[in-house]
Amino acid sequence: MNVERPIAPRRLKQPRIAEIVADGLRQRILSGELKDDDVLPKQEDLMAEFGVSPPCIREAFRILETEGLVTVLRGNVGGAIVHVPQPLTAAYMMGLVLESRRASLFDLLTAMRILEPACAATCAERADRHATVLPKLRKVLDDGIAAIEDPNAFIGLARQFHTVLVANCGNETMSLVVGSLEVLWSAQVDTLARNASQHGSFADLAVRQSLADEHERIYRLIAEGDARGAEQAIREHYSAHAGERKHGFDIEAPISAARLKA
Known part of the structure; x- marks a missing residue:
């Protein structure tokens, strides 16, 4: 037994x-x-x-x-x-993972085209947007217009418009995740495009003015509380004239996390 x-x-x-x-x-x-x-x-x-x-x-x-x-x-x-954790740390770690997977700049830009419109809509839905979002966007827009004759300065301020929008959408998770992508992309632009020889089509004043006008439209829709309109405007902003707006560098090149530390 x-x-x-x-x-x-x-x-x-x-x-x-x-x-x-x-x-x-x-x-x-x-x-x-x-x-x-x-x-x-x-x-x-x-x-x-x-x-x-x-x-x-x-x-x-x-x-x-x-x-x-x-x-x-x-x-x-x-x-x-x-060291209190900062968004830059998250962006760097995300950059390392994407670099290890051989993700391209185009892959990163595509993700922003998909995700940032939701942040624009969330900004427009904020009841306190006139105090929390719009003043910051207004300053970046005004600084961009003041610097529109300088391609190098304008490129940085044009990028800042997007990072400020995402950072102030009111949803901490979206601000961090999408914001990390924005910071990572801005670092690629800073390194690859912001010099006299690689301004791409941004060397054309008309292209810079068109970009400023589109940012102004996005700002206005957020101010009006038009979430759907703001979302669509960001989507069109990324998609329209894509063939004309060359950044002046190879968009199929791999992401480099090291550019965040440049």
Whole structure:
């Protein structure tokens, strides 16, 4: 007769002590208790607070440094400098992944053509848009008109119109995800197009004026609260005259995350 043996309960894996310490410090950074460029408490203070050994604190610092949340200062100075997560960090990591997949600039631009119209519609739906969105867009538009004779300056301000629109759409997730694409694309433009030899069709004043007029139309539709109109205007803005608006660089070239650090 076979006697069934009782099944031993599975042991739950206990989190390492260093991970518990790292989690506590991480929460202080993400909650805003610790600000950008703050210095983490001294190792001795953390040892006393958490009741752990020096190797444990060093391992917790290593975990946070790997996540980009701190920079550990070695040597006699010691300590760790806090880095609050920024959109640029997300854009860089996204750029690395896209670069590893050999994604092209055209692939990135296509994603923005699909996603940015939703941000424009969301801007138009904001009840507080006259205080939160429109003043920022107005300033960029006015600065662009003032700089319209300078292709190099105008290209940067034209890009800024899009990044400001996305950043202020009122949805944090969209602002971060689509905004990361905007930042990544702007870095490609900054490196490849903003010099005297590669302005492409933007060297033509008429093209720059047409672009400014389209931005003005998008601004007006957002001001009127016309979500569908703003969405369609952005879509047409990306699509219309696509054959004429050459950026002056190879749109099929691969994305480079390093351009974010240029």
